[in-house]
Amino acid sequence: MxxxxxxxxxxxxxxxxxxxxxxxxxxxxxxxxxxxxxxxxxxxxxxxxxxxxxxxxxxxxxxxxxxxxxxxxxxxxxxxxxxxxxxxxxxxxxPHKTNMKKKAEHIFEGHKETYTDLKAVYTELFITEGDMTDVNQEHEILKIDDALKTQKSQDKPIKCEDIFNELRKKNEKKIVLTKGVAGIGKTFSVHKFILDWAEGKTSQDIDCVFLLPFREINMIKNRQISFHEFLLRFYPELKDLEKSQLYTESKLAFIFDGLDESRLPLNFNSRSLNTVEERSSVDVLFTNLVKGNLLPSALVWVTSRPAAANQIPARYVGLFTEVRGFTDQQKEQYFRKSIREKTLADRIISHIKTSRSLYIMCHIPVFCWITATVLQHILIRSSEEKISTTLTEMYIHFLLIQMNMKNQKSEKCGIDVGKDTEFTGMIAEIFKKENGLYEKVFSFVHLSVQEFLAAVHVFICYLNKNMRELQFFFEDSQSSIKFHELTKSATDKAMQSKRGHLDLFLRFLMGISLESSQNLLEGLITQTQDTTESIRQTTEYIKQLQNNNITDEAAVNLFYCLLELKDHSLYEEIQSYLSSDEHPGRKLSSSMCTVLTSVLLMSEKVLDEFNPKRFTSSQADYKRLIPAVRCCRKALFDGCGFDETCCETVSSALQLSDSHLTELELSNNHLQDSGVKLIYDGLKSPNSKLEMLRLSRCKLTAQSCESLSSALQSSNSVLRELDLSNNDLQDSGVMLLSEGLKSPNSKLEMLRLSTCNLTAQSCGSLSSVLKSSNSVLRELDLSNNDLQDSGVMLLSEGLKSPNCQLEILR
The missing domain is CATH 1.10.533.10 (Death Domain, Fas)
Structure with missing residues (x-):
């Protein structure tokens, strides 16, 4: 204020x-x-x-x-x-605050005529501080395996209303930059921030907030204009305000939404501007605001998809955040908010959970909306419980629903409905010319819709033998091709892409080729074709590739391509590997290890025991299998060549609300103290159920004992058995451990400290534990240490204590 x-x-x-x-x-x-x-x-x-x-x-x-x-x-x-x-x-x-409230309180979900009350559907998103390293190297498409990544233990959630508060803690003279894939909820977060401010709930130290979408800024990108004139273009209600009142006496916040849509040629070495009256091109205005030359006390927030985020040099960014979308709990909250009828919401949530791939993909809010749209339409019109669950079928239904509404919507929006606008029902927003600022702009609800329509287009071109349109897939000009030749070429092209921009397109192309999909698209596809033989050859080609050492991303995407083709043979083979108690007949390839992990993470099945050595003998592949630790009760990773990065995965698994892991074998790995520190973050989580932890021969020192002692003192720890043998813990480490063992929260009953370079001093520390009324220690292994007689005498003092519960001493 x-x-x-x-x-x-x-x-x-x-x-x-x-x-x-x-x-x-x-x-x-x-x-x-x-x-x-x-x-x-x-x-x-x-x-x-x-x-x-x-x-x-x-x-x-x-x-x-x-x-x-x-x-x-x-x-x-x-x-x-x-x-x-x-x-x-x-x-x-x-008047400006009222205007901003109107801008923010309704947000479009789908077609423009049905703007949604933001408060009614807004569900808190998971936003965290990110890393600007390699921001342009991420896949831009909706990728299931991205959602399978567990939250890192050090990730700190940030609420959108606290964005500028977090910036102040770091460097208010710089800007906030937020990245997130298409449809993840960046614009929703911006609108929620503005609405809370306009209603006087948060950020009341800010006098004026301005929302400036790059999509609209593009309309005046070529004009010479002053910053004041630029602002009045968007907010004419400020025209009677004196410049000194606005720019000198007011705390201002500028939110630039959608850098990825910008057509501004950003050059941060451009000339400097220091006043709001000086004219220049819009890109120069923007770069000077970011650099702090123009209005240095103003707050600036820029949102972007990952590939465009690196247009802002890191030296100007004070806070870099990432929108991760919905957690599982937030997905359910969204469906219950957007579907008011409880019975229908229950049915839809239940159905989505039966298709794990769809459920995981709903971490992206726009996909939640697409899914809700389709399933409401189907379930309201039919009581049938068995509904299509492939990604392609979901998008076909969505297309059909939108096309049924297209004539009415297009007349309202002033679009000429004709041959070239067959898919106008899928268009997200339409800006009509207004006050000389806007022109018509067409954009898709989500990038995945564009990928789907691209696949439909390519399939129609194949049916019509339109080779000119298919030249991208074939270097040599051909008069005709077989469908499996097209899918083979498309598969190869997708696998060559480092950023996976063809992955989702490939899945859709596979799915559209099915006879059932062609029948659903009847009317749009004027002729159908029996692709049974081509599909058989395509599936064989994919399975051959899966036996090669392809990239992890390609392996998972090809697995989903098979599911889109309704070929479940690979899935069933993996299930047989998991369900059999016997050693499999053959080792899995690296790519198949990745797929196995993906299958485990997708399913709701919890394994009693997971031993990676049943599937492979490669240390590199063991690391591919470690995410499976979140899907089992007992994990045996003894001598798998793990380092501290694997401990981060373990720690994340322990912190999950549906964590099942009770026994973990990590002996004979190069974890070091840094790895144990990460595991400590998991052990202190209220969700951790880990009772047995074995860390023998893991290159640990007394520093690890400090972390483990803290874990034992946590009220959340349920650890009952701990093996630290064959590590260089020394007496200082045992002294630290003893503090944890004497805690009223410690539940540790068995401790192994064989061959840990201990002397009589450690016996003194452990004796004090045995005398403690809090200790529940029943088994202690101190073999192969230089304890000497003096150490034994010290221990005997503890053994005589009426509080001692020790039953086995080695």
Whole structure:
């Protein structure tokens, strides 16, 4: 709140004695402020307490009154005048705040005629601080395996309303940059921030917030314009406001949404601008605002898809965040909010959960909307419980639903419905020419829709023998091709892409080729073709590739291609590997190890025991299998060549709400202390169910004992068995462990410390544990250590204690 800074400035102008006199009057005159609260309060705490108790305006009145009472009339008059100016400015800005509220409170979900009340459907998204390293190397398409990545233990969730608060903790002179794939909820987050601000709920230290979508900025990109003129183009209600009031007296926040849609030629070495009156091209205005040359006290927030985020140099970014979409709990919240009828919502949620691949993909909010649209349409019209679950069938139904509405919608939007606009029902937003700023802009609901329509187009071109349109897939000109030749070429092209931009297209192309899909598209596809033999050859080609050492991303995508083709043979083979207690007949290839992990993560099956050595003997492949730790009760990763990066995966698995892991064997791996520190994050989680942990021969020192001791002292730890043998823990490590063992929270019953370079000093530490009334230790292994007689004597003292529960000592 603008007046708060004036309250603070006023108190800071008081001498120490004057401040004490002010505080004394404050506590004497007002019951809600106690003497103890004012006793050591500085100016910031004093002002905070006043604003909390009285509100801003009343706090100003009270401060003015007390200042006059203690003969600080000049300060009182100055504060009164400053507050009047703030009130006057706020009144002038009220139309803008109302305008921003209108912009933010409704957001489009699908077609423009059905804007949705943001409050009704908004579901909190998972946003976390990200890393600007290699921001342009991520896959831009909706990838199931991305959603399978578990949350890192160090990830700290950030609420959208706290974006600028987090920036202040780092460097307010720089900007916030938020990345996220298409449809993940970046624009929703921006609108929620603006709505909360406009309604006076959060960020009230900001006087003016401006939403500036790059899609609209593109319309004036070639004009020479001053920053003030630029702002008035978007917000003409500010035209009567004096520039000094807006740019000097106000705290401003600019939100630039959708950098990936920008057509501005960004050059951060362009000329400097220092005033809002100086004219330049729009790209120069933007870069100078980001660099802090223009309006250096303003807050700036830019959102972007990953591939475009690196257009902003890292040196100008104070806070880099990533929108990760919905967690499993948030998915269900979204469906219940957007589908008001409880019975229908229950049926849809239940159906989505039966298709794990669809359920996982719903971490992207736009896909939640597409799924809800399709399933509501099908279930309302039919009581049939068995519904199509492939990705392609879901998008075909979505296309058909939209096409059924296209004539009515197109007439309303002023689009000429003709041959070239057959898919207008799929178009997300249409900007009509308005006030000379907008022109018609067409964009897809989500990038995946574009991939789907591309696959439909390619299949129609194949049916019509339109080879010119298919030249991308064939180097040599051909008069005709077989369908399996097309899918083979498309598969090869997709596998060559480092960023996987053809992965989803390939899945759709496979799915559309099925006879059932062609029948659904009847009317759009004027002729159908029996592709049975081509599909058989395509599946054989994919299976051959799966036996080669292809990339992990390609392996998973090809597996989903088979599912789109309704070929479940590979899936069933993997299930047989998992269900059999016997050693499989053959080792899995690297790509098949990746697929096996993917299958486990997709299914809701929990294995009693998972031993990677049943499937492969390659250490590189063991690492591909470690994510499966979240799908089993007992995991045996002894001597698998693991390092600390694998511990991060383990730690994340322990923190999951549906964690099942109770026994973990990690002995004979190069984990080191850094790896154990990561595991500690998992052990202290309230979700951890781990009871047995074996870390023998893992290159550990006393530092690991510090982490494990802290874990034993956590009220959440359920660890009962710990093997630390054959590590260089030394006496200092045992001393640290003993502190944990004496904790009333420790549940550890068995501890193995064989061959850990221990002396009699360790016996003294452990003896104190045995004497503790909190210890539940029943089994202790100290073999192969240089304890000597003095150590045994120290231990015997603990063994005599009435509190000792030890039953086995080695």
């Amino acid at each position: 603008a007046s708060v800074k004036h309250l603070l400035k006023t108190t800071q102008n008081l001498e120490n004695a004057e401040l004490k006199q002010f505080q004394q009057n404050l506590e004497e005159d007002h019951e809600c402020i106690s003497k103890s609260e004012m006793e050591n309060a500085d100016t910031i705490k004093t002002v905070d307490k006043m604003v909390t108790c009285f509100g801003r305006d009343e706090a100003v009145k009270i401060m003015v009154g007390i200042l006059r009472k203690i003969n600080q009339n000049e300060l009182a008059e100055q504060l009164e005048n400053e507050h009047k100016q703030v009130i006057e400015l706020e009144n002038l800005l009220k």
